[in-house]
Amino acid sequence: MLDNFSLEINENTLQNMKNVKEEMGFGSKSWSDWFEALFGNSTKQSEKDIIEKIFRDGILKVFYEDWVRYFALNLENIWNGHSAKKLIPKKIGKAHSAIVIGRGPSLQRHDHLKLLATSNYKGTIICTDGALPEVLKAGVIPTKFKKFYVVTIDTLERQKDFYSDPICKKYGNYIKCILPTIVPPVVYFTAKNAGMKIYWIHTLFDYKRDDVSFNQIENIVVKAKNHKNGLPAIQTGANVGTASWIIAWSILKCSTVALIGIDHGYDVQTPWNKIKQIDPDTGRIITFPKDVDQNSDVFKKAYPTIYNPDFDCYSKQTPTFVYYSNALKEFIFRTRKRVKTINATEGGTIFGEGIESMTLKKFLEKYKF
Amino acid sequence: MIKGNFKIKEIKEREPTDQEKFEQLIARSGVGSHMVFRSKNKDDELFLDEL
Numbered sequence: 001m002l003d004n005f006s007l008e009i010n011e012n013t014l015q016n017m018k019n020v021k022e023e024m025g026f027g028s029k030s031w032s033d034w035f036e037a038l039f040g041n042s043t044k045q046s047e048k049d050i051i052e053k054i055f056r057d058g059i060l061k062v063f064y065e066d067w068v069r070y071f072a073l074n075l076e077n078i079w080n081g082h083s084a085k086k087l088i089p090k091k092i093g094k095a096h097s098a099i100v101i102g103r104g105p106s107l108q109r110h111d112h113l114k115l116l117a118t119s120n121y122k123g124t125i126i127c128t129d130g131a132l133p134e135v136l137k138a139g140v141i142p143t144k145f146k147k148f149y150v151v152t153i154d155t156l157e158r159q160k161d162f163y164s165d166p167i168c169k170k171y172g173n174y175i176k177c178i179l180p181t182i183v184p185p186v187v188y189f190t191a192k193n194a195g196m197k198i199y200w201i202h203t204l205f206d207y208k209r210d211d212v213s214f215n216q217i218e219n220i221v222v223k224a225k226n227h228k229n230g231l232p233a234i235q236t237g238a239n240v241g242t243a244s245w246i247i248a249w250s251i252l253k254c255s256t257v258a259l260i261g262i263d264h265g266y267d268v269q270t271p272w273n274k275i276k277q278i279d280p281d282t283g284r285i286i287t288f289p290k291d292v293d294q295n296s297d298v299f300k301k302a303y304p305t306i307y308n309p310d311f312d313c314y315s316k317q318t319p320t321f322v323y324y325s326n327a328l329k330e331f332i333f334r335t336r337k338r339v340k341t342i343n344a345t346e347g348g349t350i351f352g353e354g355i356e357s358m359t360l361k362k363f364l365e366k367y368k369f
Numbered sequence: 370m371i372k373g374n375f376k377i378k379e380i381k382e383r384e385p386t387d388q389e390k391f392e393q394l395i396a397r398s399g400v401g402s403h404m405v406f407r408s409k410n411k412d413d414e415l416f417l418d419e420l
Contacts, residue, residue, distance in 0.1 A: 004374055007372075008370045008372050010371070011371055014371055050391065055400050059404045063403075085418075153403050154401070155402050202420050204408075207406070207408065208408070208409075209408075218420075219420045230419040231419070233416070234417075243403075246416060250415070278402060302391060302395055323401075327405045
């Protein structure tokens with residue numbers, strides 16, 4: 001024992017403590033065990049919850065001020081611009097589908113852009129910003145695929161590079177671009193200068209129905225001029241692929257959504273040191289932590305190699321992709337009665353209940369519009 | 370009033386648990402630039418027609 005410590009409490013408090021100890025199932029256990037349960041470090045959380053909490057704290061630390069600043073700088077353009085609500089079809093007729101295009105490794109491996117470009121698909125194309133230049137160069141162009149959208153979610157200035165490619169200017173007039181109210185203004189201006197028509201959405205991150213939050217403040221400010229009914233607000237799942245899937249069924253009302261290039265994982269041959277992330281302390285780009293025992297069980301949980309039984313292949317994930325895929329798979333499961341989700345990536349880590357897997361070729365044969 | 374005495378046990382330096390090691394590794398692995406939204410009201414979590 002280190003020391004003796006004494007305190008004074010009144011009789012009622014002691015009786016209340018005894019009652020609570022009893023109620024918590026600690027009636028026959030020591031006071032020390034009960035205090036440990038109350039104040040100790042014995043809380044066991046799921047790995048999914050741990051990852052979500054660490055990412056949430058890290059992302060808010062790095063980006064919160066940027067988001068508030070960007071929103072303020074975008075405000076005039078939001079007030080004078082279009083709500084993504086305009087994209088909601090007035091009549092929801094017969095079932096129609098969308099293809100969400102990411103830029104995961106399966107896209108090239110299976111030559112999916114070539115297959116899509118030469119198809120007669122008449123459905124909706126929702127392109128993630130990072131994939132846009134390659135998608136257009138491959139011939140998946142809005143003059144052929146008339147219902148063509150591009151989405152940005154990441155709030156990094158470098159997202160502008162995807163819109164500054166000359167091919168974006170060539171087809172910009174035919175592309176509808178969906179941007180969050182907290183996008184860096186330079187991204188907005190680059191997309192607009194490429195000729196794209198911009199549609200604004202809110203991205204949910206701290207909304208509370210009955211309490212103060214930045215999402216709630218944004219809502220009030222946006223409604224102050226022109227947008228009396230506000231803007232649609234979406235879950236992003238922390239990445240543009242998941243956000244595009246949400247937009248497909250929630251705003252564009254597609255009844256079936258196929259995914260290509262949405263791997264949420266790397267090829268197993270990709271070396272860890274080639275993978276870059278954002279440092280939660282500095283906001284700078286960092287590579288894989290070097291002094292990590294890659295044979296430890298903890299490493300294998302944080303950086304798992306996933307077997308995809310639907311396509312009989314393996315992918316490896318960083319914690320970021322574990323974070324993304326956990327959320328996307330959960331959301332697909334939760335909405336499985338509302339929207340049919342087809343994984344046509346022919347690889348990656350998105351599989352499970354509520355997800356139908358098929359090749360892109362088969363999808364294009366089955367779904368014409 | 371009631372007086373109570375606490376006998377304080379010495380805490381020996383211990384190895385971090387696997388959960389703590391996992392948390393430390395995740396925290397060092399970097400983050401993305403957006404986050405999963407969680408709400409007590411599950412109906413609000415995926416999509417709001419108008420905010």
